[in-house]
Amino acid sequence: MSANIAASVCTMCKRKKSFFFRPYSGERLCKKCFSESIEAKVRASIAKYRMFNFHDKIAVAVSGGKDSISLLHILAKMERLHPKASLVAVTVDEGIEGYRDEALAIAAANCRKLRIDHHMVSFKELYNFTLDEIVARAQRKGERELTSCAYCGVLRRRALNITARDVGADKIATAHTLDDEVQTILLNIFRGDVLRLAREKPVTDEVHPRFVRRVKPFCEIPERESALYAYIKKIKFQDAPCPYASEALRNDLRAMLNRMEENHAGTKFTVFKSIERIRPALDEIAKKAPFTECIECGEPASSDLCRACELLRQNS
Amino acid sequence: MSANIAASVCTMCKRKKSFFFRPYSGERLCKKCFSESIEAKVRASIAKYRMFNFHDKIAVAVSGGKDSISLLHILAKMERLHPKASLVAVTVDEGIEGYRDEALAIAAANCRKLRIDHHMVSFKELYNFTLDEIVARAQRKGERELTSCAYCGVLRRRALNITARDVGADKIATAHTLDDEVQTILLNIFRGDVLRLAREKPVTDEVHPRFVRRVKPFCEIPERESALYAYIKKIKFQDAPCPYASEALRNDLRAMLNRMEENHAGTKFTVFKSIERIRPALDEIAKKAPFTECIECGEPASSDLCRACELLRQNS
Numbered sequence: 001m002s003a004n005i006a007a008s009v010c011t012m013c014k015r016k017k018s019f020f021f022r023p024y025s026g027e028r029l030c031k032k033c034f035s036e037s038i039e040a041k042v043r044a045s046i047a048k049y050r051m052f053n054f055h056d057k058i059a060v061a062v063s064g065g066k067d068s069i070s071l072l073h074i075l076a077k078m079e080r081l082h083p084k085a086s087l088v089a090v091t092v093d094e095g096i097e098g099y100r101d102e103a104l105a106i107a108a109a110n111c112r113k114l115r116i117d118h119h120m121v122s123f124k125e126l127y128n129f130t131l132d133e134i135v136a137r138a139q140r141k142g143e144r145e146l147t148s149c150a151y152c153g154v155l156r157r158r159a160l161n162i163t164a165r166d167v168g169a170d171k172i173a174t175a176h177t178l179d180d181e182v183q184t185i186l187l188n189i190f191r192g193d194v195l196r197l198a199r200e201k202p203v204t205d206e207v208h209p210r211f212v213r214r215v216k217p218f219c220e221i222p223e224r225e226s227a228l229y230a231y232i233k234k235i236k237f238q239d240a241p242c243p244y245a246s247e248a249l250r251n252d253l254r255a256m257l258n259r260m261e262e263n264h265a266g267t268k269f270t271v272f273k274s275i276e277r278i279r280p281a282l283d284e285i286a287k288k289a290p291f292t293e294c295i296e297c298g299e300p301a302s303s304d305l306c307r308a309c310e311l312l313r314q315n316s
Numbered sequence: 317m318s319a320n321i322a323a324s325v326c327t328m329c330k331r332k333k334s335f336f337f338r339p340y341s342g343e344r345l346c347k348k349c350f351s352e353s354i355e356a357k358v359r360a361s362i363a364k365y366r367m368f369n370f371h372d373k374i375a376v377a378v379s380g381g382k383d384s385i386s387l388l389h390i391l392a393k394m395e396r397l398h399p400k401a402s403l404v405a406v407t408v409d410e411g412i413e414g415y416r417d418e419a420l421a422i423a424a425a426n427c428r429k430l431r432i433d434h435h436m437v438s439f440k441e442l443y444n445f446t447l448d449e450i451v452a453r454a455q456r457k458g459e460r461e462l463t464s465c466a467y468c469g470v471l472r473r474r475a476l477n478i479t480a481r482d483v484g485a486d487k488i489a490t491a492h493t494l495d496d497e498v499q500t501i502l503l504n505i506f507r508g509d510v511l512r513l514a515r516e517k518p519v520t521d522e523v524h525p526r527f528v529r530r531v532k533p534f535c536e537i538p539e540r541e542s543a544l545y546a547y548i549k550k551i552k553f554q555d556a557p558c559p560y561a562s563e564a565l566r567n568d569l570r571a572m573l574n575r576m577e578e579n580h581a582g583t584k585f586t587v588f589k590s591i592e593r594i595r596p597a598l599d600e601i602a603k604k605a606p607f608t609e610c611i612e613c614g615e616p617a618s619s620d621l622c623r624a625c626e627l628l629r630q631n632s
Contacts, residue, residue, distance in 0.1 A: 190576070192586040194593040249580060256572045260506070264565060270508040277510045281597025 012037070020228065024266035031232050038229045042074050042217050049202040051215035052171060055084045059119075059169035059212070061160050062089045062111070064103030066230040066237040067175035069110050071218055073235060075173060076114045088167055092159045093122035094152055095130020096243065103238040110236065121163045123155055127312060131155075135244065137315050148244035151311055158299065158308040164212040176216045179223035179257070182268045185275050186253050195289055195302075197275070198282040205283075208291040208300035222268060328353070336544065340582035347548050354545045358390050358533050365518040367531035368487060371400045375435075375485035375528070377476050378405045378427070380419030382546040382553040383491035385426050387534055389551060391489060392430045404483055408475045409438040410468055411446020412559065419554040426552065437479045439471055443628060447471075451560065453631055464560035467627055474615065474624040480528040492532045495539035495573070498584045501591050502569050511605055511618075513591070514598040521599075523607040524616035538584060 009028070010018045016030035029037060046052060060075055062068045072089060079087050091107045093100055104120065111118035124130050129137075134155075135148045164172045176184075181200075188197035199205075204214045218226055230237055260267045275282070293299065294306035301307070325344070326334045332346035345353060362368060376391055378384045388405060395403050407423045409416055420436065427434035440446050445453070450471075451464045480488045492500075497516075504513040515521075520530045534542060546553055576583045591598070609615065610622035617623070 189587055189590045190580075190583055192590045192593070194590055197590070197594075252576060252579060256576075260568060260572075263568060264506075267506055271505055274505045274508045274510055274513070277508070278513075278594070278597065278601065281594065281600055284597055285594065 022225075024269060034225075035229060035232055038221060038225060039074055039077070041220055042071075043078065045202065045220045046078075046215075046217050049215070049219075051173075051203055051217060052085065054082060056170040057086045057088065057168055059088050059090045059160070059164035059167060059172045060116075061172055061174045062091050062107045062118075063175075064091065064105075064107040064238040065175075066235070066239075067177055067218060067223070067226045069106070069235050069237040070226050070230045070233070071173065071175040072110060072114065072116070073233060075217070076116060088117045088119060088169060090119045090121065090160060090163045090167070090169075090172070092156050092163075093120055093124075094156060095123050095132055097130075097132055099240060099243050102240070106236055106238050117167075119163055119167055121159050123159065126159055126162065127155060127308075129312075129315075131244075134315055141315075143314070146311070147247050149247050149250075151315075152244070154307045154311055158306075161210075161212050161299070165210065169212055172212050172214045174214055174216055175218050175226070177218045177221050177223040177226050178268050178272060179254070181216065181219050182257060182271045183250055183253050185271060186257070187247075187250055190249060190253070194285060198286040201279065201282075205286065208293075210293075210298075211291065211300040220269070220272070338541075340585060350541075351545060351548055354537060354541060355390055355393070357536055358387075359394065361518065361536045362394075362531075362533050365531070365535075367489075367519055367533060368401065370398060372486040373402045373404065373484055375404050375406045375476070375480035375483060375488045376432075377488055377490045378407050378423045378434075379491075380407070380421075380423040380554040381491075382551070382555075383493055383534060383539070383542045385422070385551050385553040386542050386546045386549070387489065387491040388426060388430065388432070389549060391533070392432060404433040404435060404485065406435045406437065406476060406479045406483070406485075406488070408472050408479075409436060409440075410472060411439050411448055413446075413448055415556065415559050418556070422552055422554050433483075435479055435483055437475050439475065442475055442478065443471060443624075445628075445631075447560075450631055457631075459630070462627070463563050465563050465566075467631075468560070470623045470627055474622075477526075477528050477615070481526065485528055488528050488530045490530055490532055491534050491542070493534045493537050493539040493542050494584050494588060495570070497532065497535050498573060498587045499566055499569050501587060502573070503563075503566055506565060506569070510601060514602040517595065517598075521602065524609075526609070526614075527607065527616040536585070536588070 008017055010016045010030035010033050011027050012029055012033035016032065018028035018030055020029045020034050022029065052058065058075065060068070060072050062072055075087055079085055089107065089111045091104060093104060108118055131148065131152055134151050138146065138151070160172055184200055185197065188194070188200070202216050202219045206213060257268060289302060291300045291302060292304070294301040294309055295304050296309040297306060299306050299308070305313070324334055326332045326346035326349050327343050328345055328349035332348065334344035334346055336345050336350050338345065368374065374391065376384070376388050378388050391403055395401055405423065405427045407420060409420060424434055447464065447468055450467050454462065454467070476488055500516055501513065504510070504516070518532050518535045522529060573584060605618060607616045607618060608620070610617040610625055611620050612625040613622060615622050615624070
């Protein structure tokens with residue numbers, strides 16, 4: 001009986017009723033303590049990986065989904081304590097009919113509410129094609145190897161880099177969660193892409209003057225907890241999933257990791273930490289593959305033609 | 317119709333009927349070409365990782381299961397072409413009642429047939445306890461953290477090292493398959509054990525004069541193909557699984573990897589190769605953790621007390 005009563009009380013404040021159990025730490029938290037724990041974890045990750053300098057202008061990549069809107073709210077709260085830092089939001093309109101418009105409106109509404117400058121950029125204006133047009137064209141050409149995610153990912157990262165640089169941002173903050181990071185780690189191992197394994201990390205290296213460094217303040221927040229944060233804070237976000245099917249291998253890895261996490265709580269953190277422990281070794285690999293400029297667009301690239309121009313050329 | 321006929325013919329000899337399809341290569345093979353392909357792959361792995369020198373005395377670890385008996389047959393066949401090299405077999409009797417006796421008899425019969433010296437060593441004579449006794453004692457003490465596999469793995473490796481050294485072997489060859497290797501890679505990542513990730517490899521480093529280097533000629537042979545080889549060659553092996561339940565995390569990883577392999581043929585090879593590609597970096601990690609000698613038994617150890625003595629002490 002007493003164990004049951006104890007179990008229903010927040011293990012942090014020891015007063016309020018708990019509503020969330022964190023299996024990997026054993027904590028039972030009330031809504032307030034849960035939200036505070038998320039904000040504290042984000043601050044800790046930012047400090048640990050030295051994500052920001054005090055005077056940074058930070059471009060937050062805001063899609064309109066739960067993770068990016070939660071990140072925007074948390075960074076806005078932190079920014080008030082750092083008067084020399086500043087925030088802008090950047091939203092990329094990939095051009096996905098019937099899906100993106102709602103997200104754009106939600107992103108804009110949140111920025112207005114938080115009084116954050118909001119910059120929008122579209123695939124159409126940058127590349128002359130929407131994602132819908134690119135995917136339709138690829139399908140007509142019988143292109144089977146590349147998923148819509150492959151196009152979208154490369155072109156979105158490029159769009160973010162250009163826009164962040166244009167507005168004079170020092171860093172791009174993205175809302176990749178622990179789940180995203182661990183999926184990407186395994187995806188790269190399962191695909192044999194060791195260079196990407198080496199390059200993807202909480203703070204990307206300073207590889208080229210035209211490359212804006214990306215930081216991931218949610219890299220140690222499980223996706224489930226990022227969603228819960230948005231729910232508790234009554235943040236408005238887009239709930240509908242992207243109409244394009246995501247990558248098969250990533251889907252399999254996501255399902256597998258969730259099963260593993262259920263059977264062995266803390267698995268996702270352990271995988272993340274394993275890779276961070278071999279990080280110095282991976283950095284050596286990354287160093288040996290320097291960046292150059294794309295001969296077509298002048299953007300930072302790993303080879304003569306950047307991946308974005310390569311995809312757009314294949315598709316033209 | 318013609319496609320069906322083509323599909324049923326061996327893609328290697330183009331004459332015999334195929335009986336096996338290799339999804340990751342697209343090959344369809346007859347029994348003879350399949351067996352030859354396994355032997356060729358083992359020779360290729362041995363050459364690639366420089367597993368042996370011409371004059372090596374090789375101690376093959378033979379449990380009596382399909383993988384180790386197949387390895388013994390393949391190495392015996394190769395040895396005939398290398399007169400300066402020699403083979404012995406080493407079997408460890410862990411002391412598992414109703415299970416090990418059959419395997420020991422099978423191992424001995426195979427060695428007699430192949431005219432290979434067979435050395436047996438038991439946990440009882442080395443450690444004064446059988447595995448059954450160790451596990452029973454651990455259960456009585458309420459030890460929950462360690463599975464029987466944890467005891468068995470450490471003590472078996474120690475037994476192999478002592479016996480191989482006693483018979484003057486230069487190398488220990490174990491029959492770990494591609495499946496075992498990839499499971500172990502992920503197990504170490506999922507457990508956060510980066511040092512073991514660094515130390516486990518196709519050929520272990522020369523870490524200590526009392527440590528006999530271990531090589532894994534089957535590290536690029538899928539378990540399924542090692543089993544098929546034994547079946548085709550009509551090799552006698554023990555089929556019954558160990559009565560002790562194996563590690564939960566390894567079981568989960570095995571199931572996951574088999575699912576992934578089914579959906580994305582070649583996955584196991586890709587994971588194996590990813591890690592081999594970061595091998596130079598991992599070697600740097602391994603180098604920073606030198607070996608010393610156990611203060612209790614004098615065997616090579618990572619810390620003052622070796623893992624075997626630590627386990628035996630906990631259990632006494």
